[in-house]
Amino acid sequence: MDPKVAKADAKHQKLHSQKRKKDSSDRKTGNEIFDKITLETLYKLANQGYIDILNGAISTGKEANVLTGITDNEKFVAVKIYRIATSDFKKMDYYLKGDPRFNIKTKNKRKIIYSWVTKEFKNLTRLYQAGVNVPKPITSANNVLLIEFIGDDDGNPAQPVKNQPPKNPDEFFNKLLVQLKLFVNEAKLVHGDLSNYNILNLNEEPVIIDVSQSVVLDNPISKELLERDINTLVREYSKLGVKTNFDEIWEYVNPKF
Ligand SMILES: Nc1ncnc2c1ncn2[C@@H]1O[C@H](COP(=O)(O)OP(=O)(O)OP(=O)(O)O)[C@@H](O)[C@H]1O
Ligand SMILES: [Mg+2]
Missing domain, CATH: 1.10.510.10 (Transferase(Phosphotransferase) domain 1)
Structure with a gap:
């Protein structure tokens, strides 16, 4: 196997086995948030070296789940995953349409969510650069946002x-x-x-x-x-x-x- 592919495959396994190790309540959450596109997005982020392991959930909200991720060099990151099925598109549309940075004319729910995640990433970048105490943005892809983990060195969230x-x-x-x-x-x-x-x-x-x-x-x-x-x-x-x-x-x- 091409070493790159092998590495990707190993990460794939890792993400997969981590998910399987969880107890039944976590697995339920897992099933809800890990739809095909979300999984593919997480694998992509793993292959790009942003995350190595996905740990337990910090929060399961109405629209998003926040999980702890661990990077190759053993650092924690926060992984915010928007659930496509349960997002409030009316609300998203309301906040997106007055924003000159976004010219959204689509009714496609997936595209609206992706714009929403991009918006959160751009806002965080702007805030971080302005010196506001916010989690440092790392990257975003589709419905997944990676940001600095706010908590202690043992992975306990603030x-x-x-x-x-x-x-x-x-x-x-x-x-x-x-x-x-x-x-x-x-x-x-x-x-x-x-x-x-x-x-x-x-x-x-x-x-x-x-x-x-x-x-x-x-x-x-x-x-x-x-x-x-x-x-x-x-x-x-x-x-x-x-x-x-x-x-x-x-x-x-x-x-x-
Ligand atoms: N960077 C972070 N580090 C540690 N914990 C975090 C971080 N970001 C979010 N959390 C935890 O996850 C929770 C939910 O995050 P956030 O407020 O961003 O999502 P949300 O949009 O409120 O989700 P929903 O509206 O679906 O409930 C927070 O209350 C916090 O406990
Ligand atoms: Mg919140």
């Missing part, structure tokens, strides 16, 4: 703030506002679904995730989305004991639409 509130909410909130200002003023994006579900607590540092729906400031819906995001933060952080209000945050962020 928890969303919702599940792991900060020890010092005031301090954490101030750090978050710095990130929000960079998000809006440097990356010139509005998150659109900012909440403690999409903010990870990495050793008391906020890491913002889940930016597929984030929009550029030029998008006509961006102002409304920022207002909603800020209202969510006020509500959630007030519950954690932080004294804050909408106007204070708005003035601090000082968005230029």
Whole structure:
């Protein structure tokens, strides 16, 4: 066998056997997310050297599954896989159509998902370059997004703030506002679904995730989305004991639409 093919084949096996090792509940998830195209996409990423082994699921959401992957050199990566069958195309269409970077005229669901994944990748790249604390984007292919794993060296993922509130909410909130200002003023994006579900607590540092729906400031819906995001933060952080209000945050962020 051609050595390249043999290597690819070995990886194929590895991905395959990893999947088979899981318990029955995991296998159920596996069956749902690993449709033919997803598997082919994962093999492609394995052959390109991005992932060697797929580990357990971190999260099984409505539209996407996030798993831990391990690279050839034993580093962890996060693998976000959008499920084609259960995605909300109306929502995707709504957030895609106002974005000058995407000119989507298709009704093809697969193409819409691929644009959605590309959008998340582009948004992450823009945020990362602007210095916002987000997972570093690695690559994307079809319905699969590979990003930096946020967690410890043993592969334990950082928890969303919702599940792991900060020890010092005031301090954490101030750090978050710095990130929000960079998000809006440097990356010139509005998150659109900012909440403690999409903010990870990495050793008391906020890491913002889940930016597929984030929009550029030029998008006509961006102002409304920022207002909603800020209202969510006020509500959630007030519950954690932080004294804050909408106007204070708005003035601090000082968005230029
Ligand atoms: N880079 C990462 N490192 C570690 N854990 C992550 C990473 N990205 C996501 N997660 C975990 O996976 C969960 C879901 O990720 P994310 O918010 O990006 O997906 P989602 O779009 O909310 O999925 P759905 O809407 O289908 O529930 C997060 O709450 C977090 O626990
Ligand atoms: Mg989320």
